[in-house]
Amino acid sequence: MDENLKREIMLENYMHPLNKEVVNDNTYIKVNTNNESCIDNLDIYLKIENNVIKDIKFMGEACAISTSSTSIMIKNLIGKTIKEAKEYITNFENMVEEKNYDSNILNEAIVYNEIYKQNNRKHCALLPYVGIKKILDNYQ
Amino acid sequence: MNREDFPMLKNDIVYLDNGATTLKPYCVIEKTTEYYEKYSANAHRGDYDISYKVDMEYENTRDLVRKFINAKHKEEIIFTSGATDSLNKIIFGFFGKYLEEGDEVIISISEHASNVLPWFKLANELGIVIKYVPLDDNLYVTIDNLKKVITNKTKVISLAHITNVIGDVRPIKEICKLAHSIDAFVVVDASQSAPHMKIDVQDLDCDFLAFSAHKMLGPTGVGVLYGKKELLENLEPTTYGGGMNESFDSPDEIYLKELPARLEAGTPNIAGVIAFGEALKYLENIGMDNILAHEQKLRKYLIDKLIKIPHIDIINLESDSGIVAFNVDGIFSQDVAYYLNKYNFCVRAGSHCAKILKKGVGVTNTCRVSIYLYNTESEMDNLVELLKDKEKILKEML
Ligand SMILES: Cc1ncc(COP(=O)(O)O)c(C=O)c1O
Numbered sequence: 098m099d100e101n102l103k104r105e106i107m108l109e110n111y112m113h114p115l116n117k118e119v120v121n122d123n124t125y126i127k128v129n130t131n132n133e134s135c136i137d138n139l140d141i142y143l144k145i146e147n148n149v150i151k152d153i154k155f156m157g158e159a160c161a162i163s164t165s166s167t168s169i170m171i172k173n174l175i176g177k178t179i180k181e182a183k184e185y186i187t188n189f190e191n192m193v194e195e196k197n198y199d200s201n202i203l204n205e206a207i208v209y210n211e212i213y214k215q216n217n218r219k220h221c222a223l224l225p226y227v228g229i230k231k232i233l234d235n236y237q
Numbered sequence: 238m239n240r241e242d243f244p245m246l247k248n249d250i251v252y253l254d255n256g257a258t259t260l261k262p263y264c265v266i267e268k269t270t271e272y273y274e275k276y277s278a279n280a281h282r283g284d285y286d287i288s289y290k291v292d293m294e295y296e297n298t299r300d301l302v303r304k305f306i307n308a309k310h311k312e313e314i315i316f317t318s319g320a321t322d323s324l325n326k327i328i329f330g331f332f333g334k335y336l337e338e339g340d341e342v343i344i345s346i347s348e349h350a351s352n353v354l355p356w357f358k359l360a361n362e363l364g365i366v367i368k369y370v371p372l373d374d375n376l377y378v379t380i381d382n383l384k385k386v387i388t389n390k391t392k393v394i395s396l397a398h399i400t401n402v403i404g405d406v407r408p409i410k411e412i413c414k415l416a417h418s419i420d421a422f423v424v425v426d427a428s429q430s431a432p433h434m435k436i437d438v439q440d441l442d443c444d445f446l447a448f449s450a451h452k453m454l455g456p457t458g459v460g461v462l463y464g465k466k467e468l469l470e471n472l473e474p475t476t477y478g479g480g481m482n483e484s485f486d487s488p489d490e491i492y493l494k495e496l497p498a499r500l501e502a503g504t505p506n507i508a509g510v511i512a513f514g515e516a517l518k519y520l521e522n523i524g525m526d527n528i529l530a531h532e533q534k535l536r537k538y539l540i541d542k543l544i545k546i547p548h549i550d551i552i553n554l555e556s557d558s559g560i561v562a563f564n565v566d567g568i569f570s571q572d573v574a575y576y577l578n579k580y581n582f583c584v585r586a587g588s589h590c591a592k593i594l595k596k597g598v599g600v601t602n603t604c605r606v607s608i609y610l611y612n613t614e615s616e617m618d619n620l621v622e623l624l625k626d627k628e629k630i631l632k633e634m635l
Contacts, residue, residue, distance in 0.1 A: 104635050112567075136571055136587040136602050158601055160571040161635055218575075 103208040110165035110205075115172055116154040117164075125154070126236075130228030132220055137163045141228040145236060148179050155225070162212070162221035169205045170225045179233055186226050186233075193219050238531060239523065240611050251582045251616045256401050256429060256560060256607035258451045262519055265454060268512040280507055281480055281498065295507060298514035299497070302461055305517050306427075306446065307437040312496040313469060315462040316510050320428040321351040323447035323462035326500065327424055328355035331445070331464075331472040332393060338364035341390040345370050345378055347400045352426045356395065366390070375555045376403045380411050391421045398430035398446075402588075402605070403553045404560030406430070413442040422468075428452055431461075432609070433532060433558055435525040444468055455516035456509040462500070469496055476502040523610060532559030532608045539606070539617040548627045552603050559608030565630060570602040573624075576634040577604075580623055 120127070125142040132138075137159035144152040153171045170189075174182050189206055191198035195213050209222045240246050242262040252260060272294070276287040280295045302314045317323045336342075342356055346369050359365050368391075371382045378396065394416050399406050409425055416423045422444040427436060432453035438446055445468065450459035464472060474481060474493070481502040483492035493499045520528065536559050543549050543563060552562040565573050574586035585605045606620070624630070 104632070107635050108631060158569065160569045160575070164569070 098207065098210075103211075106169075106205060106208045107161060107165040110168035111161040114155075114164055114168035116152075117156060117168070118154055119156050120154050125152070126232050128228045128231050130224055130231070132163075132224060135160070135221075137221065137224055139163065139167060139225065139228065141167070141225060141232070143229065143232050145179070150174050150177050150179070150182055153229070159224065160221055162209075162218050163224040166206075166209065166222045167225035169208070170229070173204055173206060174229070179236060182229075183233060186230060189226060190223065193222055238610055240613070242519075243611055246611060249581055251580075251619065253606045253608065253612065253616070253620070254583045254585045255432075255452070255609035255612075256605060257585055258457070259432065259454050259609055260611065261454055261456070262516075264515045264519055265456065265512045268515040269456060269508045272508040272511050279504055291507060291511075294511045294514070295505075298510050298517070301514045301517045305436070305521070306431070306461075306463060307439055308463055309439060310466050313463055313466050315464070315469070315497045315500045316505055317447075317460040317462050318458055318506065319451070319460035320426065320447045320449040321460070323460045324351045324424070324426060325355050326462055326472065326475050327445045327447065327464065328359060328395075330475045330500075331468065332422075333359060333363070334471075334473055336363055336365050336392055339366065339390060340392040341366045341368050341388060342393045342395060343368045343370055343383070343386055343391060344395050345372060345397075345400075347372065347376060347402055348395075348397055349401055349426065349428065352395055352397060352424075365392075370394075370396075375405070376553065377405045377555075378407045378412075380408060380415060383412065383415060387415070387419060387421075389419070391416075391419060393422050393424060395424035395426070397426040397428070398436075399427075399433070399558050399560075401429050401607075402560070402562055402603070404429070404556035404558040404562075404607075405553075406434070406557040409441045409443060413444075417442070429558070429560075432520075433525070434529045438463055450509065450513040450516065453516055454519060455513035456506070458506045459509040459513050466496070469500070472500065474500055474502060478502040480504070528610045529558070531610055532612075533557070535559065535608050535612055535614065535617060536561060538614055539608075539620070542617065542621040543624070546621070546625055549624060559612075561606040561608075562603040563606075564603055565624065565627065568627075568630060568634070570604045572634040573604050573630065576630050577620075577623060579633060580619075582620060582623065 120142040125144045127142050130139050139155050139157035139159050142154045155167050188198045188203055192210055193212055200207050212218055212222045243260045245260040276290040278288040278291050280291045299311055299314045303311050342365055356367055360367050368386045370378055370386050373379055396407050398409055413423045425443045425446040427446050427448040431448040444465055446463040448461050451457040481494055481499050483494055485491045548566040550564045570586035574584050577584050588602055
């Protein structure tokens with residue numbers, strides 16, 4: 098994908114992120130995710146029914162990479178089963194860590210396929226995934 | 238000024254994160270090397286020439302520090318690993334023994350973590366109560382506001398001399414007068430003031446004071462703990478070991494050394510302390526008043542330009558030192574810092590370790606420019622040029 102297009106997609110998701118809103122609904126599971134080395138700090142809210150991710154919302158302050166990555170992740174995970182979501186997440190992580198991955202299932206998230214070139218930004222792209230995994234791994 | 242003295246400035250960077258740490262001049266770097274090359278021995282130990290030389294050099298820095306802050310006695314100067322270490326020693330070693338349940342400590346919401354967390358810990362352990370002096374509209378501490386939170390249980394006022402976020406100078410002398418009138422102690426975190434302005438502990442009449450060498454052209458890993466002699470005598474060591482004891486035969490027969498050795502257990506950062514002496518001489522040579530004047534002038538120069546840019550929101554329009562905290566409208570501070578980094582500008586994004594500040598002023602994160610003696614008008618011009626065009630920032634920050 099062309100550099101400019103990638104930047105545009107990230108910027109669009111940063112300026113107008115999907116589902117960035119406060120949640121006061123106890124059918125959602127909440128998790129906080131933040132970076133030790135920087136100041137990103139997000140709360141992620143997840144609603145699961147019958148092993149399917151029904152909805153995800155988030156709130157907090159984070160950089161353009163983290164915020165856009167969260168927005169794109171949300172678009173991709175809503176409607177997936179937990180198993181599918183985990184597969185998706187592993188693929189994303191593999192891409193960021195320069196391992197083998199299946200680009201077909203990542204959709205828009207492939208805009209981060211060269212983030213490894215900026216070592217200090219990898220954790221930004223991964224930030225929402227760290228949070229969501231905490232929920233999925235503990236979900237029975 | 239003096240840019241040619243700083244090797245880091247040959248690396249084509251614009252260093253504007255002096256609140257975090259400062260660059261080192263050649264004389265400091267060379268002094269470190271001199272120790273390792275010419276008299277690399279331990280202090281207070283050997284009976285041979287180079288060890289004696291180490292003692293001379295090490296104690297010479299103590300005397301330079303004493304003069305630098307105009308302490309009355311040399312033994313009031315304790316070397317630590319940094320301001321954090323100094324504050325912990327003061328808070329746990331002195332106040333941990335002295336304070337009782339219900340006693341009140343006044344701090345502010347713009348304190349650095351190292352002047353907050355040790356107090357929180359004491360609050361949990363001893364049941365002391367932490368109170369916050371309200372800040373005025375400019376986020377300043379005023380005597381009137383202090384009076385509002387002082388009660389007959391107030392035992393300590395612990396404040397930064399200059400804060401690391403706003404850069405305001407607190408009226409420490411008046412605060413000490415007020416505190417002493419009610420028999421309370423004053424702890425001064427001078428981390429951001431000692432590098433930039435003349436400090437006279439006798440004139441201020443503060444009880445304890447802490448700062449770090451690395452924020453004032455000196456090496457990392459060296460700090461100063463100042464305390465009035467009669468108080469230091471009652472500061473219980475938090476570290477025990479070699480160098481601080483006279484003799485010990487059994488648990489009830491421990492004899493400790495006099496000040497300052499009693500509070501400097503173990504082998505200190507000898508190279509660091511010795512080289513710190515050079516930093517102090519270097520600063521004195523330029524003159525602290527000249528340094529502060531330079532920073533204030535440069536700050537005004539920058540503010541006058543930034544204020545004209547509509548998408549720049551300056552957090553601390555008023556400030557007495559060289560700190561400018563700002564945000565670019567609609568852009569996360571860290572993205573601005575990343576963008577500037579692409580042009581080799583080093584500025585800091587974040588809450589600057591004053592994490593509880595956000596409670597009070599609704600400012601969570603900012604970009605911080607902190608100026609020092611080697612910064613120039615042309616650096617400010619270039620910074621303003623980079624910040625002028627918001628579209629450019631949005632385009633290039635990713
Ligand atoms: C106001 C203030 N206090 C304390 C510290 C802690 O200094 P150090 O990390 O050198 O111990 C800093 C450094 O950031 C500071 O700005």
